[in-house]
Amino acid sequence: MNDASTTTSEKRPGVIHFIGIDFDFGALKKASPRYWMWVGILGMFVLMGLVAWATFLAKGGVVFNQRDGSPWGLWFTDYMYYVGLAAGGLVVYASVHLFGAEQYKPLTRIAVLQAGVFTMMALLGVMTDFEKPIRLLNMLISPNPTAPFVYTGSAAGLYMVLCFIDLWIIITGTGGEKLAFTMTLIALPAAVYLHTTTAFVLALNKSRELWHSAVMVPIFLTSATASGIAVLFIFAYIFQAVTKVRFKPSMFRSLATLMATVIIIDLFLLIVEIGVVFWPTSAQPGHTVRMIEFIAGRYAVFFLPVLILGFTAFTLLARRKTRHLPAVQLTASVLYVIAIFLKRYVLMAMGFSYTPLGQPTQIYSPSAVEIFIALGILAFGLLFITASIKVLPLQMPEDDEHGHGHAVDYDAEFNAETARLAAAEVEVAS
Amino acid sequence: MVRSPSCSARPAWGRLARRVLPVVLASVALLAAATPAFAGQASSGGLLFYPCTSCHPVHLIPGTETPDRKLPNGFEEHQIELIGHDKLGKGEDGPCMACHDEPTRNPGKLKAIDGSLIDVKTGDIALVCYRCHSSKYKEWKAGTHGKRKPSCVSGGCHDPHTPQFIYAQPLVPFAGTGFQFKAVADREPFAPLAPPAPAPATVIPAWFAIVEALGVVVAGGLAGGLVLGRLKR
């Protein structure tokens, strides 16, 4: 299976062949100082996050800004957000095999890695909210089959494992094309299931009027797909910038079209939700009083940017003539990534703007401890990806049409090629 | 507010009653207020009337209606307000005779529905109220109205003369202070116990702030180096 390319990699120092993958730790040694500065920054934030988490474990929930009025905070916003970003990548990966979108094939490894790492970040965020994490074992001892939490928690855990197994399968090429196809048949429904259960944590609450709507599920799915693709865009461009891999512009363009489509569906569902709340024949005081806070009240400063940035992102991508420009694609992606983060916050705040007894609550904004924990988790995830770019074979070797290959040392090849040319020149000169 | 009319059937007695009754009642109130046992008790089991003047005569300054001694606690003169129960009758048979058999003999006995007399201190006063408020009486007996106390008027619920006054604290009737709640239509606002306390404030330990500030500085330095390095290129 791997004979042709194994010989080159085994002879290079720093490469450890483990579970069928060449982990190229040697590449880390050759990394530039800028790389290490970036790793240093991320490492600092991870350390600060650990300090913040230790503060929480020592002092308890009072160090957070969560209170009875708003019992869930930044960690839950991030959970919804990262789970969303995870699914988007997997949709792209699934579309390669399920919908025959061959042009996305070079992105599959990055996409699946993104899915696994972001799900891991989401779960870490949930873990940091528990004062006594050991009690989580109770979920295994006495799980409650009517609790949406059980389903989303187990779905996230299994999904993360599935993504990493899938990544291994793609990189090592086990099982060939057939297994890759089977994995997409499992992975895509798993992604949809994960999102549905996350949406159900919100939607299956008759106590919170704005959450108690079936449209939560499609909104979650479309937001997740669109934002996941947006992050995949950003990662692909960064990957292209830091390695010598070059993706085809047509691939990016096709991805941009896909993203634009999903964005407009997402915005449409949001408008539908607002319309249903305010239409005279369906308006209820419980709903309108709460929703008006987001359109014209205290939370408007968070919600209106969602619509503005979302529509801007769509407009940027809608124009065919400029859709292929990296600047346009990246701007739209960044705008949409911000918009969806705000949207996740707004989705959470929609349930908490008033208590179930009709009393307005204070606007929730995370405390310093919460912010540092969230940044620490983000830094940890980015660290994982930063290391993976060097260590894991994330790029597709051109000679391997199935996308399974091993680490190709571009530096060594480049140096060898340069030396050969130099030697040839010397020969010519002499 | 209606001042209790004197019963004109016996003019001499009536005038005396008018002079003496307020003072007697005031001294009764004084006695009750002065006695710690009475003052603090939730329920003594009966109305706090007592024929004090049978042992403690009150002397009025000749020619006036004022007592010759200053009464402690500021009780100078007291009037029985009848609000609601002033509608019980007019004239000779006046509202007093609706429940009392002989109000001039302070306070005499109370009339039950079958004509028998109930002693104020030892009898079941609720049977007087039962004469008109039979359904409420039954609800109270069943426990669904108000509190299970020895009678309607003891234990700090109803003032028999202005019965829509509902006492929230066990009070000596007519003392005029404390939590008093009126009937829904006539009630006046009062200061209740405190509203719910706000949620505890977020705590940021000092050592956390210091450590994180240092970390931000270091990370900022690295980031600066990264950006400058890129710019230099």
Next chain:
Amino acid sequence: MKRNDEPIGREQGAEDQPSTTLSRRRFLQGLGYAAGVTAAGVVPAVLTALPQATSAAEAQTAESAAAPGGEENALAKIIEEDQPVNYPGKPVWYAKDKPAGKEKWAMVIDVKACVGCRKCVYACVRENNIGRTSGFTYIQVLEMEPGSVDLETANANYEEGGRPDKWYLPVQCMHCAKPTCVYGCPVKATWKEPDGIVVIDYDKCIACRNCMITCPYFARHFNWVEPEVPKAEVNPDVPLEEKTGVVEKCTFCIQRTRTGGTTACTEACPVGARKFGDLNDPNSDVSILLKTRRAFRLKEELGTGPMIWYVG
């Protein structure tokens, strides 16, 4: 697929079977498909209708069985709905010596009598070791606008009680017959005991706060700080340290009611607006009130089956 430009007709030959002829096999196949589709549509409908039919029949027989005096029936449906949910088989640890009896606890609050003095709120705080700095109380009294039960216009922070132009609605854990909090707890740390009290096992709670979010009455509260109670006021029958970092709520004074007493709020009410008792006892205050007065429940349309009624 190859385009066939030749006209359809007999010239094509025997191997081209025109679709207009219906063979016997085709007919039977079609019949089988139709029957399958019909069954697929009808069977689920029948299956879903069946339990309703059987339960309706059961309800009929149950009613007629309990029928002799007309009175018992009025509350029988309410009592029947009030079943234990997720009960682990033994009482919660802080009531382990006081198991549930045969009662079905309920409370009736007379909102005509309530003047909003908040004596019940603070009697409950003292009885149940609620932290004085924790920022919550089990009971909240809402000042309501006259003529509606609209919570959107209610005020929980009123500073004047007894106003004649408002009415007062005390709200606390309703110990629902279909408690959303119990259904939503991921680890079954909260459950409904056989006598109707919804309890929380403070040792099992993972502090996910999902129950606080699903409760429609805002009845559950979290101890963001350690509950601070002055030493002289600690009630030894009620847990204190175990409540740090977990959810707590009204327990219908389980430490009192299981041993023959009544709740602290009922005792404290100066106007007798609160009545607590056993629905199974036809002569209890609550039974009599529910049968003789017009009562309503809060957020009835949500179907939680709360066990606190309000009479006016």
